[in-house]
Amino acid sequence: GESVGLHLPTLSVQEGDNSIINCAYSNSASDYFIWYKQESGKGPQFIIDIRSNMDKRQGQRVTVLLNKTVKHLSLQIAATQPGDSAVYFCADIYANTGNQFYFGTGTSLTVIP
């Protein structure tokens, strides 16, 4: 089955610094990717998405980079704030299933004031 994994389970950054969260996927047919943020006791919250015909997409303070050659996805958060502390998941979907998103284990981001 599909495996979407994260390189580091935890990440601590100083407030104001930039954060980079990485994700690897195994299926070259994956063609749509989403980053979610999950705070304690809440459901995942959509952050940003990217389709496989793009290699970069920017949102407000966030950028997602997609490297299809090495099957790697990253989420960059600029000027990290205490409110960014949460678990971040990448999820992918591919044409084989068309409806099933696969989630990684998640990276726990802690912002140090």
Next chain:
Amino acid sequence: ETGVTQSPTHLIKTRGQQVTLRCSSQSGHNTVSWYQQALGQGPQFIFQYYREEENGRGNFPPRFSGLQFPNYSSELNVNALELDDSALYLCASSLDSYNEQFFGPGTRLTVL
């Protein structure tokens, strides 16, 4: 615009019992997906409903079943509960099966 809602928030059941969890999709969304999230893990896909029909299923046994109603709300039913069914159950709605999914707050199920 109303977001995805789920009920109940928390639930405690004993092994062997049955449970029904409910989800109201976001306005305009016709697709609902259910996920199980164990502690410290990412969500695992259970199944998806599109316009009242099951539209894909993950690696879960038949005792996990569901329904979607004409208003696109949905239920997840679990029979013969096992201890390992203890988890956060998440519902997500989307415009269709291949678009961003918006999650509800989840139902925390504890099986004793």
